[in-house]
Amino acid sequence: MNLFGLALGLAALLIIGLGLVWVIRGEYTLGYLWWPYVMGLGGALICVSLFFTSDWLSALIGVLGASLVWGSTELKEQAVRAELGWYRFNPNPKPQPPFVEIIKKIKAPHL
Amino acid sequence: MTLNGIGVVAALATFLGVWVGHVAVRKVEYRAPDLRAPMLVALIIGLALEVVALSSTSLYLSGACGILGMTAWFDAAEFRRQFKRVKKGHAPANPNNPRHAPLLTEGKATTIDLLKREPMGQVITYKEQAA
Numbered sequence: 001m002n003l004f005g006l007a008l009g010l011a012a013l014l015i016i017g018l019g020l021v022w023v024i025r026g027e028y029t030l031g032y033l034w035w036p037y038v039m040g041l042g043g044a045l046i047c048v049s050l051f052f053t054s055d056w057l058s059a060l061i062g063v064l065g066a067s068l069v070w071g072s073t074e075l076k077e078q079a080v081r082a083e084l085g086w087y088r089f090n091p092n093p094k095p096q097p098p099f100v101e102i103i104k105k106i107k108a109p110h111l
Numbered sequence: 112m113t114l115n116g117i118g119v120v121a122a123l124a125t126f127l128g129v130w131v132g133h134v135a136v137r138k139v140e141y142r143a144p145d146l147r148a149p150m151l152v153a154l155i156i157g158l159a160l161e162v163v164a165l166s167s168t169s170l171y172l173s174g175a176c177g178i179l180g181m182t183a184w185f186d187a188a189e190f191r192r193q194f195k196r197v198k199k200g201h202a203p204a205n206p207n208n209p210r211h212a213p214l215l216t217e218g219k220a221t222t223i224d225l226l227k228r229e230p231m232g233q234v235i236t237y238k239e240q241a242a
Contacts, residue, residue, distance in 0.1 A: 005164025005177025012125050012178045013185060032230055049118020059174055062118030066125035079230035086201060089234050108229075111130050 004055070012063045019067040023074045024087060031094035032075035033103050042068030076108035117170055124175040128182030136186050140193040141205045150187045157183035201225070 026034070045065030052058040082089045097103060139149045160180030167173040196202035197211060197220055204211035204220035214220035 001165050002167055002170075002173045003165070004170060005167070005173035005175070005180075006161060007177070008121060008174045009161070009164065009177035009179075009181030012121070012128075013181045016125070016129060016182075016185075046119060046122045049122065050114040050116065051112075052115055052118065055115065055117050055170060058115045058118035059121040060118075062120070062122035063125045063178070065118075066122035066129075069122075070126055070129050076230060077226050080226050080228060083230060083233065083235050084225055085234060085236070091234075111133050 008059050008063070011060060015060075015063050015067050016070075019071045023071045023078050026071075027075050027078040027082065028088060028090045029094070032079040032108060033100055034097045035072040035075045035108050036103055036106070037097060038075070039069055039072035042066065042072060070111070073109045073111050077110050117174055120171045121174050121178060124178040125182075128179045132182050132186040132189065136189045136193050137202070140190055140197070141203070142208065144209050146190045146194060146210075150190050153183050153187035153190070157181070157187065
């Protein structure tokens with residue numbers, strides 16, 4: 001019996017669950033315009049996972065990367081949820097990401 | 112140097128599982144008159160995938176099926192949570208769905224997808240947005 005998949009599935013569920021938390025906090029603190037950087041970090045982690053010799057470490061880094069890519073697509077909807085009062089809205093000015101004007105011209109993706 | 116592909120496989124399984132589950136739960140909950148059947152289907156799919164994960168000697172297949180199976184089980188529970196969102200007006204209700212129609216008649220739900228817009232940077236009430 002190979003327990004690797006079952007255990008990895010449980011770990012993935014935990015990492016995805018943590019994703020819900022950081023999306024809420026990240027949007028509150030930084031705003032949704034940071035989404036390309038979060039997506040890029042997720043993609044970079046997936047690439048980095050190729051270089052780990054440990055299967056467990058490679059798989060967990062891959063899952064973490066995928067959850068960052070997914071989370072980056074949730075940031076825009078989270079911003080709308082906060083504006084609708086479903087989550088705490090941060091009225092303070094948020095730090096602008098580099099190249100913010102270019103980012104504003106790109107339609108933020110969501111699943 | 113040999114590259115280890117398990118991370119990429121795990122990443123693809125995670126992203127696909129979340130994406131397909133996210134879209135399927137919303138679409139099925141919108142249309143299904145009874146949630147028990149889709150919940151059962153998701154549970155069976157999850158179980159089948161976990162059995163494959165446990166019995167496979169391939170690390171890649173075991174990892175991918177393990178992740179996809181867990182997301183299917185998670186989606187089984189998501190059907191009820193999605194219905195709760197509809198009840199609160201946080202997700203659009205379907206006037207042709209017998210589970211949703213009474214909620215719309217009582218004014219508890221909405222047919223509008225309130226999340227389908229760009230952020231405006233300010234608090235906006237449901238009535239303001241609906242207008």
